[in-house]
Amino acid sequence: MRVRNLLLEIGCEELPAHFVTSGIEFLKEKLPQELESNFLPPSSVEVFGTPRRLIAVAYDVPEVQPDREELLVGPSLKAAFDTEGRPTRAAEGFARSKGVSVEELITVENPPGKRGTYVAVKRVVKGRSAVEVLRELLPKLILSIPFKKSMRWGTKRIRFGRPIRWIAAVYGGEPVEFEIDGIVSSNISYGHRFLSPEPFVVEEPAEHLEKLEERFVVADQEKRCAQILDGAVSLARRVGGHLLKDEELLEEVTNLVEFPYPILGSFEEEFLKLPKEVPVVVMKDHQKFFAVTDEAGNLKNYFVGVANIKPVDDSTVCRGYEKVLRARLKDALFFFNEDRKKRLEERVPKLEGIIFHEKLGTMLQKTKRLEGLAPWVAGVTGLGSEGESRRAAHLCKADLLTEMVNEFPELQGTMGKYYALLDGEPEAVAVAIEEHYLPRFSGDSVAKTAAGVALSVAEKVDNLTGFIGVGLKPTGSADPFALRRNALGLIQTLIENELFLDILEAAREAARLYGEQGIELIREAPEETAEFVKERLKNFLKEKGFRPDTLEAVLAVTHDPYDAFLRAKAVEKLRENPEFEATLITMRRVVNIIPEGFEATDFTPQGEFEENLFNAFKELQSKLNKLISERNYTEALLQVSSLKPAVDAFFDNVMVMDRDPQVRNRRLSLLKTIADQLLKLIDFSKLAI
Structure with missing residues (x-):
């Protein structure tokens, strides 16, 4: 089957940094899913993003859907035919809606999502061309991208993170045409807003990133990130410093620029009298600048800003950065001195x-x-x-x-x-x-x-x-x-x-x-x-990594997070042992047989198996209480295993739900007493075996 590469580029006004991240994540997950569900599975999908564009490239997308057999399920057999085998209105209506005669209906057992016998129609669906499918799929995909906040513009009929300005959709070198609120898709894209604003034709999806870089757009966010980090680290070393690590800021700045250009700036040393966190916050949260420290981690009076353009003269941009930062730091120093005039008390x-x-x-x-x-x-x-x-x-x-x-x-x-x-x-x-x-x-x-x-x-x-x-x-x-x-x-x-x-x-x-x-x-x-x-x-x-049933069993008996963590660790550790798994099965029998709401009454065990179980329990009880008080849950659970032989013998030789109410109550009270003790450890009834 012949395949081609697909490019989708959504060009828009500047997206906030976190919108870029969420858009990339969505397209990376949903585009391959949508293509596969439409019988056009790609070999791989790559997604890129800048503040002005989201780009997805799907490789080796089939040109045509395969022909396939489709099963259309109708009403149940009982609803489709009466007791004498004559078709009902339900059968006739279903057949008519599918363009077949009643005689062409078949019966199927337990079709997907249903149980029982149903009537159905089997038909061959001829595969559609990829271009035809993509014209329907891509606009829906674009408008389904979830942003924290979306906006309307133009005719106000659609919502998106920021106004869409162009859509490039190219499949194997040919444009895929569709329209979203007056914006017609094409094979036209644009370079950097200031450095290369002219439109250009997208010819081959696989070469699009290279063509963008020729026009001062580094679309690959990982490459932009590396350029920013390498440049900023190099500038910090130039003044004998180290870049203050901040992954969150690095990701944000990466998604604020298309053509990153780090610039070194400085500020007056008097601002170093402020607590270190103050200049760092001013630089990071208000200016998106990286701080520079010395070997000991002390702040130096330098910073690295990242421009979205390579200026003719670095010093001009640097002076602008320094002027804005200086004003903010002066405010901070003033606030600090004013605050010191009054004690917290x-x-x-x-x-x-x-x-x-x-x-x-x-x-x-x-x-x-x-x-x-x-x-x-x-x-x-x-x-x-x-x-x-x-x-x-x-x-x-x-x-x-x-x-x-x-x-x-x-x-x-x-x-x-x-x-x-x-x-x-x-x-x-x-x-x-x-x-x-x-x-x-x-x-x-x-x-x-x-x-x-x-x-x-x-x-x-x-x-x-x-x-x-x-x-x-x-x-x-x-x-x-x-x-x-x-x-x-x-x-x-x-x-x-x-x-x-x-x-x-x-x-x-x-x-x-x-x-x-x-x-x-x-x-x-x-x-x-x-x-x-x-x-x-x-x-x-x-x-x-804890199993859900382990957590249910543990959280049923404690409201203490760290205590629950220790209990869960003990259960998970011992569940790796097949012998302990057998103990869990036995203890579940003890807990599950007790009727809901039953309360134990005073009892005296009678007979060999009742007495043996009661004695084994009494011997275990004091050990369990001590181990539980010490929160030694692994050893406590191991000690429970010692009760297994007596419990198994009891169930093998005694009828718990005896017809005699006094006997039944005595035996249930014995088991309830044991169950109450076990519940101080975990709720065995909630463990899946």
Whole structure:
């Protein structure tokens, strides 16, 4: 079968950096899927993107769909023919709709997605040309690209990330013509907006990237990224420095330019008096510049900006960069000096004027809750930093009232740390102020100091319990208060620091503190909070490779993330042993035979098998309790194996559901007593064998 290469280029006004990433990911996944589902499978697909274009190249796309046999399923056999074998209206209507006679209908057993016998039609579908299919497929694919926000323009009939300006669709050197809201696809593309704005003809899809580079467009984002990084590193070395690593900034800048040109600039050394994070944030978040450090990691008064054009004179662009940066740094230095005129302690009462949430009170009320919850967390987790946690909680929101954080919100917590140190607060308190916001994003580090961990955990428990308690739990993909991120951050903080904390008890303490302030939460707030965290924990541990049924069995018996992690590890480790798998089967029998709602009553075992099982259980019970209290779950599960012979003998020789209600109750009570002990470990009934 003959094949050709396909090119699709969507030219548009400048896309935001993260739009480029999401567009590339979507096309990389969906274009091959759509081609395959239309019987035009490519050998491979490559996707590229710049702020002005998204490009997909599909290689070796067949020129024609293959002829294929298609099965069209109609009504069930019972609905199609009556008891005497005569066709019903359902059969006649189905046959007529498919252009065949009733006599041509066939019967099929269990067709895809259905069970039973149905009537159907088999017909040969002649393959369509690839061009014909692509004319329908490509416009739908373009308009289905999901952007975080889309806009309308022109006739306002369609939505896209930014206005579309041209569409190049070329299959084997020939244009694939279709229209999207007046924009007609063609074989015409464009080079760099300023350096090579003239249109040019796309002749061969496989050569398109090379033709673009001749016109100052580096479409391959990996190549652009390498050019930026190599150039920036080289410029930093020129002044005896090192480029400050920042993968997030590198990806963003890569998607902001089509023809990257790194430029070295500098700023006055007086701005190095500011905390290091301030110039870095100003450079990164406001100017998209890379910072430069010395061997020790200290900031140098240099930066690297990336232009989207090679200027006639580098110094002209550099002066522009320096002028804008200098103004921002002057503002920052002014804010810093103004903030130093007042201690953090003096700002705390004014938190009364900041609303945390209309249903959850002011930021001062939140501070008071954290002053109670952080020491409580420190105490129950054994961190032993109650005093430092309380003091850090008292000051942790005060920097929200500083000029610096007002201008640069990204620095909240960080500026609190520096101001606290300058105020003479203990280092542990200052660091905790910064750490309580951690982790700020996926992949970020978690709090590590004792006071910082306690305050970070308290912050997240307070947020979760409060918002869930007033009915603001996330629904669907919407999560305006970042509760999923709070829950995940809580989980990561506890597991990475190997800390045990019952989330249900923590949420109850948080709810109590809300209640003391007269803020009413729903009665079920602690339970709903614990379940919300457990759902996030389940997903978190699934991504770590744990089996879903293991997690169900573990999370049925504990509200403690780190404890659940240890139990799951123990189960997964022992499940590799075939002998232990047999033990799981046996213990499931114990748990599953007990009727729902049955409660054990006092009993005296009778007969050899009841007595043997009871004695084996009593011997095991004290060992299990000790091992569970020590959280030695691997050994505890191994000890459960010792009960297997007695359980097997019991089930082999005794009728549990005896007709005599007294006998039945005695035997069920014995098994329920054992099951209750097993539930202190895991819920064996939820394990899939």
